[in-house]
Amino acid sequence: MLNPDPQLQNLLQQQWPTAQAAGHFFALPGLSGQSVRVQMPQGELLARRAPSQPIPFVDRQREYRILQQLRHAQLGPQPLAWRHPWLLQSWMPGEVLTSAQFNAQRQAIVALLQRLHQQPLTGYRLRLAPLLQRYWQLCRQRHWRWQRRLQRLLQQGEPQPLRLAPLHMDVHAGNLIATPEGLRLIDWEYAADGDVALELAAVCAVDGDTRSAWIADYAARAQLDEPALACQMQRWQPWLQLLMASWYQLRAEQSQDDTLLQLAQASWHDL
Numbered sequence: 001m002l003n004p005d006p007q008l009q010n011l012l013q014q015q016w017p018t019a020q021a022a023g024h025f026f027a028l029p030g031l032s033g034q035s036v037r038v039q040m041p042q043g044e045l046l047a048r049r050a051p052s053q054p055i056p057f058v059d060r061q062r063e064y065r066i067l068q069q070l071r072h073a074q075l076g077p078q079p080l081a082w083r084h085p086w087l088l089q090s091w092m093p094g095e096v097l098t099s100a101q102f103n104a105q106r107q108a109i110v111a112l113l114q115r116l117h118q119q120p121l122t123g124y125r126l127r128l129a130p131l132l133q134r135y136w137q138l139c140r141q142r143h144w145r146w147q148r149r150l151q152r153l154l155q156q157g158e159p160q161p162l163r164l165a166p167l168h169m170d171v172h173a174g175n176l177i178a179t180p181e182g183l184r185l186i187d188w189e190y191a192a193d194g195d196v197a198l199e200l201a202a203v204c205a206v207d208g209d210t211r212s213a214w215i216a217d218y219a220a221r222a223q224l225d226e227p228a229l230a231c232q233m234q235r236w237q238p239w240l241q242l243l244m245a246s247w248y249q250l251r252a253e254q255s256q257d258d259t260l261l262q263l264a265q266a267s268w269h270d271l
Contacts, residue, residue, distance in 0.1 A: 044091035094179035126192035135246035161195035
């Protein structure tokens with residue numbers, strides 16, 4: 001059990017000024033920032049702190065506002081409050097999917113993504129070109145393959161969206177919760193408006209062995225031409241590959257984590 005951050009305590013007291021107990025605080029694992037599970041008489045909450053070191057595009061205020069816009073769509077947790085550096089949201093009860101369950105529940109995940117992609121635009125546009133440039137600025141070590149690929153992509157320009165929609169952009173087993181009401185997504189820190197083909201390309205980067213099945217299921221549900229979707233995903237592939245490598249590099253430098261360092265080195269080798 002943690003000693004709570006005073007700023008978090010103040011935010012909780014502002015939300016529930018008549019609470020009789022301060023609550024119990026438990027640290028949760030995570031790479032992007034400090035997350036705390038809070039047990040209070042009013043129920044369980046999740047508190048997500050802004051990262052102590054800069055991570056491009058991660059903004060708890062934007063995350064809060066997007067969750068506010070999606071609060072009636074039954075896609076994820078309910079936002080409760082935001083005051084720098086803390087975002088408060090409802091605790092999502094249920095079980096985190098395993099990797100095996102992720103593939104087994106492909107059609108349910110596709111249905112969840114399609115429901116997200118049918119929501120109104122959030123007003124926050126995801127642009128990969130400036131995002132990749134920001135990673136380049138923040139990292140201390142810059143692989144020569146990185147510079148060559150980044151210059152090439154910037155010269156080409158980003159693909160025009162096949163279909164613009166709100167995206168989650170971090171869909172993997174660890175961010176999917178099986179609740180009594182169905183699957184729900186957590187960790188919305190990279191959510192923004194972008195191309196649905198980019199979202200699906202990111203999903204297939206996690207589960208590439210069944211790529212064709214993901215494309216077929218999504219194209220059928222979203223009423224998209226399957227070959228056109230596959231071609232658009234391929235256009236996004238070099239952008240996504242560089243984004244993943246850049247993320248590994250920055251997080252490895254910030255955390256000094258051996259696993260992330262190995263993933264970064266492998267990513268540059270693949271480029």
